[in-house]
Amino acid sequence: MEKGWGLALENSDRVGFFGSKSVFEYSQSPRLNNRSTMFPAAPPPAGEHAVVLGEVDFFSAKKRPVDEVKKEINETRDLNIGLQLVTASDRSKVDDVSSDAEDRRAKIEMGQIEVELERMKAENQRLKGMVTHISNNYTTLQMQLHRLMQHQQNEGIHFVSQKKKAYMVTVGSLYMKLSLDIVCGQIVERKSEEKEENGVVLVPRQFLELNKQISDEQSGSSSEERMVSGNKRINERDESEGSAPNKSPKPAPPEPLPDATMRKARVSVRARSEAPMISDGCQWRKYGQKMAKGNPCPRAYYRCTMAVGCPVRKQVQRCAEDRTILITTYEGNHSHPLPPAAMSMASTTSSAASMLLAGSMPSGDGGGLMNPSFLTRAMLPCSSNMATISASAPFPTITLDLTHSPSPHFQLPLAPATPPSFHQVLGQVVQNQSKFSGLQMSQDMSQLRPSYADTLSAATAAITSDPTFTAALAAAISSILGGAQPNNDGAAAANHNNADVNTIDDNAQ
């Protein structure tokens, strides 16, 4: 429906219209029985002016009485689209009025756009403020991390003692356990020499499983026999895939056993909890319980029931020496989507398994630098009371100890019945990795035998550059950010003499 601008001639009953192209005069014609009619506008009498009054429906107006149309025009005055005086006799002026009215309409629309623009500017400003705030927080955290790294560098590394399957080293006030014997072929050879001197077997079975290339170099040794025996169960399960027979003098195939490794990689969590089981976001079904030797508390076996056929299992057992500590050991990777609350756990086990698997990968550097012992050192160095790799367990096991307070910067209170969340655990691991990345050798390192110092240097370089560890760490971090739910639980503040066989404290005594 076209609308035109209503014109009124001052001191006249006549009403005119003009649209975008034409100008008409509208009035009642006595000649047509006073019916309203539209005809081309005649010039107004001299001295009269046409006044743009307001907007009116062009076509419907001509069928209505003049007074009614005039009334409608007047009622639209508040639209503020006219009121410019022009000389009706000057057609060009009328055209100008038309053009000007269009401009005014455009200006109104422009005004609305400007209002919207202002609103968007304000919103943009608010979002900019948020970005700045987040950026500042990020910078602050980065500086804190940098200070932590520098602090750790100042603490240095000190060789403490040699144990049967590992070497005890302290980083600052914390212990770390190094499986130096399986770092690379050269170190293994040195261990063979030491074996003659000390009569000890230094190669943990599970690590040999993951690094057959190294073990193959020790053909005929007792270590290999242990490896073969330890692999028997895995090989039997993989017989359908054509694995090499057990106890064969022939070298094992160079390819690792990723499935078996992933299946056997474990993540053990120590946490103070009165509850029978820590809440990890998954659904579990108990399928067995056994009394373990040396522990009056039974060990319960659970399997994941969130999906049919999910291979993930876990064991729950209380620590023999301190029954307030609940030891939960996870094994395997979920074969189904996980709820956010379970993402951190799944990411942890998956990352651990990935890193252990990476340790089994054949390496072109002549010995597989990124083997599981590196993971040990990656997790251990600055928080051996936080995360350890077990050298005595039948399978590679990462132990996250939440019963200690490894760092005042990350110390969080823990209610006795509420275990810490894995977001905190992983955050600690991230911190540890950061600290280790900035690790430097102290003067005491020069007192070590060269092979150990070299090994530690190599370990540092490997961990800081290894993409697999980075990827695993990224997975853990993304799970923290993506699946984390706020949890104020924390690690226990009190120091505790950890007596579990899988932890470093016990081995260090």
Next chain:
DNA sequence: CGTATTTGACCTGCGC
């Protein structure tokens, strides 16, 4: 009645 837990039996690996 369906589901979860308990518990003794069984299997397997490993040391002696």
Next chain:
DNA sequence: GCGCAGGTCAAATACG
């Protein structure tokens, strides 16, 4: 080869 220990299975039982 035997015995021990860890791990799993499955029938019996408990529970809602």
